Amino acid sequence: MDITTINPGFRTSLEADASQTEPYLVLIVEDCSQSMEIMGKLFSSQGFQWVGAENGQRALELLRERSFDLVLLDIFMPIMNGYEVLKEVKSDRDLSHIPVIAITGNDSVDSAVKCIRMGADDYLSKPFDPVILKARVSSYLEKKRLRDMEIQYRRSLEEQNVLLEERVRAQVQEITERWKAEEDLKKAKEKAEEETRLKDKFVSLVSHDLRSPLASILGMLKVMDGNTLEVSDEWRREIIRKAAVSCHDLINMIDQLLNISRLKTGSLKPHYRFFESATVVNSVLDSLSFLAEKKGIKLVCEVNSKNRLFADRELFFEVLQNLISNAIKFSRRDDTVTVFTPEGSLSMIAVKDTGVGVSEDILPNLFRHDMKTSLKGTMGERGSGLGLPLCKDIMDAHGGRIWVETNVETGSVFYVSFQTVKPKVMIVDDKEDMRFILRSYIQKLDAEVIEADNGGAALEIINKEAPHLLITDLDMPVMDGFHLLQKVRANPATAKLPIVVVTSNMEFETREKAIRNGADDFFTTPISDRDFIPRVGRFVS
Structure with missing residues (x-):
């Protein structure tokens, strides 16, 4: 029969310690009920609580149920002997810290060892x-108390x-955040002061440049007004x-000033489109051909036909016009x-001349607003000095670069570099065979293809990352093409996204x-690559 007894007893001076608020709890593992009672009474008289177990198996159950301060373990017992219990206790991480006093027979020296x-x-x-038992038990309980105090102290210290x-x-x-905030404030203040200084200097330079054409116009008008003599037509x-x-120069300068101001304040932002740079280059060359012919200068276009840029077409035109007119001016x-x-780069354009080059003393300030670098051309042409700073502002707005390589004997080469962007085209159609046909055509334009089988799925993708071109069917499940068009056009972030409709519906009302609803082009199936690719290529090439 299992014997389990708990005697509350009284606290001794040992237990009254502030670190031990509860009486010690001792586990007596003994198959002899008489021996257990003797030890139990002894512990109760000391103010200890105790629990008895008559075999090793029951002892392990109790050890895992409750928290004991000491174990008195008989070695020779039925069901599970003391060796087995000791092995289990010392190999268990949660129990190994409990002190164990083994009880052996009178002549069991080997067992004790x-x-x-x-x-x-x-x-x-x-x-x-009994006296020795009391002394041994009290000693180990005191050691345990001290060890528990040490553990508690270490834990408290760690906390x-x-x-x-x-x-x-x-x-x-x-402190770091405060220091960083102060540093940021200091830098912002220094930057603001520097910008104010540059602005004041820029305004001073511009005021001088504006005064020259105005003074010229005023002077000529006075000459005409004051000349009373008969003059020829x-x-x-x-x-x-x-x-x-002079008026033309003045208007040109004002336009450049306005563009610089809008770029600096962010009110003028690039409107990105894919286009073939050769088309824009030829357009600029045509517009400046009269200047070149007047000076006997040859204009040549050697732009790669595959040169595709992702930029603002009008601002790119402005950059080229400034660079080419400068090249003519100094040739x-x-x-x-x-x-x-x-x-090696299809996102770069360069303007090369065989003119007089740029002198080293003005080269570092060529793209600065606050330094006047305008010089007379080879035929005495004047300039505002704002063209190259404007070019740099435009390239900065595109996240691009502009730089120059020059030699006073061989001329100059101005480079502009844009970010390389591969077009992303989304195809939306619930028919897989139609998506396959469209995909095969689009890939000929060297574009990345994204697919969706309905308007709802397409809209989720577009809201996360808008493509550069949307090609959509009209009759689809979940969300049809008309609703997709309306949703895309209603969103300011995608309102200007080029959209091409491809449908089998040939009715005029459908096209209208x-x-x-915002479609930029409209195709009815079946479609041919000879018709489809050039028309769609306008948006991505």
């Missing part, structure tokens, strides 16, 4: 002296260290022509201005409705 080797803290031989580390870390972070026409040139008769694609 074995117990010590297996991890027992001490041993007693039967019959034991305090953690709290201290957290406080130190928080203070360091606060040719003389009057020459005065008017010179005044018109001599029979010189050549060449616009070409540098080898698609165009009203």
Whole structure:
């Protein structure tokens, strides 16, 4: 029969210690009920609580159920002997810290040695002296109390260290953030002061440049007004022509100033589109051909036909116009201005001239607003000095670069580099065979293809990352093409996204409705690559 007894007893001076608020709890593992009662009474008189177990199996159950301060373990017992219990206790991470006193027979020296080797803290031989038992038990309980205090102290110390580390870390972070905020404020102040200084200098330079054409116009008007003598029509026409040139220069300067201001404030932002740079280059060359012919300068376009840019077409035109007109300005008769694609990059354009080059003393300030670098051309042409700074502002707005390589003997090469972007085209159609046909056509344009089988799925993708072109069917499940068009056009982020409709519906009303809802082009199936690719290529090539 299992014997389990708990006697509350009274606290001794040992238990009254502030670190031990509850009486000690001792487990007596003994198959002899008489021996168990004797030891139990002894412990109760000391103010200890105790629990008895008559075999090893029951002892292990109790050890795992409750928290004991000491185990008195008889070695020779039925069901599970003391060696087995000792082995289990000392191999268990949760129990190995509990002191164990082994109880052996009078002549069991070998058993006692074995117990010590297996991890027992001490041993007693039967019959034991109550005084010795009291002393041994009190000693181990005191050791356990001290060990528990040490563990508690270490745990408390660790917690305090953690709290201290957290406080130190928080203070360091606060100091760092405060220092960073002060540094940021200091830098912002310095930047603002520097920008104010540059702006004041820029305004001063611009005021001087604006005064020159105005003074010229005013002077010529005064000459005409004050000349009472009979003058020829040719003389009057020459005065008017010179005044018109000054007005043109003034308007050009004001336009450049406005563009610089809008770019600096962010009110003018690039409207990105894919386009073939050769088309824009030829357009600029045509617009400036009269200047080149006047000076006897040859204009050449060697731009790669595959040169595709992702940029603002009008702003790119402005950059090219400034660079090519500058090249003409500083070239001599029979010189050549060449616009070409540098080898190895289809996102770059270069303007090369065989003119007089740029002197080293003004080269570092060529793209600055606050430094006047405008020089007279080879035929005395004047300039505002704002063209190259404007070019840099435009390239900065695109996340690109502009730089120059120059030699006073061989001329200059100005480079502009844009970010390389591969077009993303989304195809939306619930018919897989139609998506396959469209995909095969789009891939000929060297574009990445994204697919969706209905308008709802397409809209989810578009809201996360908009493509550069949307090609959609109209009749689809979940969300049809008309609703997709409306959703895309209603979103400011995608309102200008090019959209091409491809449908089997040949009715005129369908086409009109698609165009009203924002479609940029409209195809009815079947489609041919000879018709489809050039028309779609307008948006991505």
